[in-house]
Amino acid sequence: MQIVLRDRNQGPFLTKVLDYAQAEALLDEAQLAEIKSKAVLMSLKLADKFYNQHKMHLLENAAFDVIGVASLGLMSLSNHDLTQAFKLIVAPNGIVKSFQKGWNMLNRVSKYKLNGKSVYGDIDPMLLDKISTPSDADEWQGWQSYQDALLDFNREESIVGLLKQFYAQTTYDPLDCLSLENVFAEIVLYRLFFGPVKVRPDLKQCVAKIELEDVWFSIEHIDQQIKLTLSELPSQLAEIIKLELGKYFTAGLLRTLTFAKNYRELRLQDASPERLERFEYKEGLTGLLGWPVYIVM
Incomplete structure (x- = not known):
């Protein structure tokens, strides 16, 4: 050499x-x-x-x-x-x-x-x-390549941390291609609906069983929920998440909350699974922050 x-x-x-x-x-x-x-x-x-x-x-x-x-x-x-x-x-x-x-x-x-x-x-x-x-x-460009890889690693480690702390099912598969922002958004949305409980893959069914309060539909209230959730995290993880959240994160959650209200009304009307799927797909094309993407059989 x-x-x-x-x-x-x-x-x-x-x-x-x-x-x-x-x-x-x-x-x-x-x-x-x-x-x-x-x-x-x-x-x-x-x-x-x-x-x-x-x-x-x-x-x-x-x-x-x-x-x-x-x-x-x-x-x-x-x-x-x-x-x-x-x-x-x-x-x-x-x-x-x-x-x-x-x-x-x-x-x-x-x-x-x-x-x-x-x-x-x-x-x-x-x-x-x-x-x-x-x-x-x-x-x-080796150092920059490592920094990019380190950033991705920190995101995935943070997702694992969120799953362990807030989800009932904590298994993580990198092939799921989860984003840190979306995982955190789902936690905030789920806890807004059901309180400080473990996140389960049942939001789409259970949303029809709760009353959505008018006070929830404000930037200020959602910001409070975000801060409350962050306060329960280790400081290092909370800082990583803060850096990852986009400038329209709160507004995106408010939009998803409005979608959930309309989705709930369709479920109360016994809309067919096909109609629910079409409605969800149409709204999802423009982005539903925190809305679960799992398929419930």
């Missing part, structure tokens, strides 16, 4: 650190050779563990993975500071520790992305492909 030292600002962070060290006369040939030697050994081990057993024999790809993953870990450990990063990389096993840090970061955010076995163990192969880079790449 060749780590090419060039003057660039957008390439892999590992290369940038070595460029900086060479420019500042901080790195001698022996140190550079040691780093290269360890990187080559890591590439061989990575290829042997994840590639050769699948008959891929892609040592060059393993080298690119090592550079990308080590860059990711080094950026995290050094807080993007080149001076601190250099101190870390020349320390005993510095590049190994950087790689391990980056690998653990990728492992964590891949939790909900794997639908079966990955060639890379517990790492999402599409994410690793975005992180992987040759040392002389003119541009490396």
Whole structure:
């Protein structure tokens, strides 16, 4: 594996650190050779563990993975500071520790992305492909790719937290493609109707059995319900949800509440399932925030 030292600002962070060290006369040939030697050994081990057993024999790809993953870990450990990063990389096993840090970061955010076995163990192969880079790449978007994956991971972890706290059935399947905003909206809507009880897949049936109060149909009242629900959550989860809610979240809930009122009237009129489905589909085309999308058999 060749780590090419060039003057660039957008390439892999590992290369940038070595460029900086060479420019500042901080790195001698022996140190550079040691780093290269360890990187080559890591590439061989990575290829042997994840590639050769699948008959891929892609040592060059393993080298690119090592550079990308080590860059990711080094950026995290050094807080993007080149001076601190250099101190870390020349320390005993510095590049190994950087790689391990980056690998653990990728492992964590891949939790909900794997639908079966990955060639890379517990790492999402599409994410690793975005992180992987040759040392002389003119541009490396690995850190931003990780941040995007981390954002998705936090959303899915937040959905799991909401299901555990507020739903009667807490099993989560990433293939359901639930949005954090919509899950939270369903909680607020369900609790507005039925009080502080566990959310069950019965809203469409039970809505006909309750009286909808006029006071509910106001932005102010819905805002109170949102704040009340948020207050019951751990602070970190509440903050993630606040950031996720769109500017029209409350207005969207009010619109859904108005739809629920009309839906209730149809149920009281013993409307056929087909008519209810057509009404629901028509309204759903323009967005029903928090209205359950499950099919009740």
